[in-house]
Amino acid sequence: MSDTQKVIAIDGPSASGKGTVAARVAAALGFDYLDSGALYRLTALYAQKQHVEWTDAAGVAALAENLPVRFDGGAVLLDGEDVSADIRSEAIGMGASAVAQLPEVRAALLQRQRDFLTDKGLVADGRDIGSVIFPQAQLKIFLTASARVRAERRAKQIGLPCEGVAFDRILADIEARDEADRRRAVAPLQQLPDAELLDTTDLGIEETVKKVLDWYHKV
Secondary structure, eight states, rough: OOOEEEEEEEETTTSSSHHHHHHHHHHTTTTTEEEEHHHHHHHHHHHHTOOOOOTTTHHHEEEEEEEOOEEEETEEEEHHHHHGGGGSSSSHHHHHHHHTOOOHHHHHHHHHTTTTTTTOOEEESSIIIIIIIHHHHTEEEEOOOHHHHHHHHHHHHHHHHSSHHHHHHHHHHHHHHHHHHOSSSSSSOOOOOOOOEEEEETHHHHHHHHHHHHHHHHO
């Protein structure tokens, strides 16, 4: 189809491995990569730094529109400061989920995300990439895994054991974010009818990346 965009849209819940998979697929194809979730996390962090409440729709949207962000290799810079680790905290994750429910914020970040697409092609991950940001994407994927497996992956990522109070908190946070993302009025998290379902509960990263590449080459 001539009206399709050279985009692989990977949507899915928190800690499903979207970012890792999307980045590797982009590298394999020579495409650019967009972590849309990072933009929402950055917005939440920037609002916190500017003492703007996450519920202040107009205030947060104004910050999102002029977000001083730069992606430099693997580093994420906010106003010149490396905040790569800061935006991955569970607290900022919850903040990202909160600001993502604000229509004004989503509108502010809409064109910003679309501007990442160039002739090179783009692999983008998030929660509404296929439904809202790039509805004409060549390939749409809904990537998921069980909440417990996602919590275990997040715990390992930050060096915590997969049991105990800290782990239970991670699991509870993931389940809370899932519920918030599904129930929000604007662009709720959902598998689209034209998206391939990819459950990675029992799959490793390499197997998942291969599956995505196989699907793309058949498009």
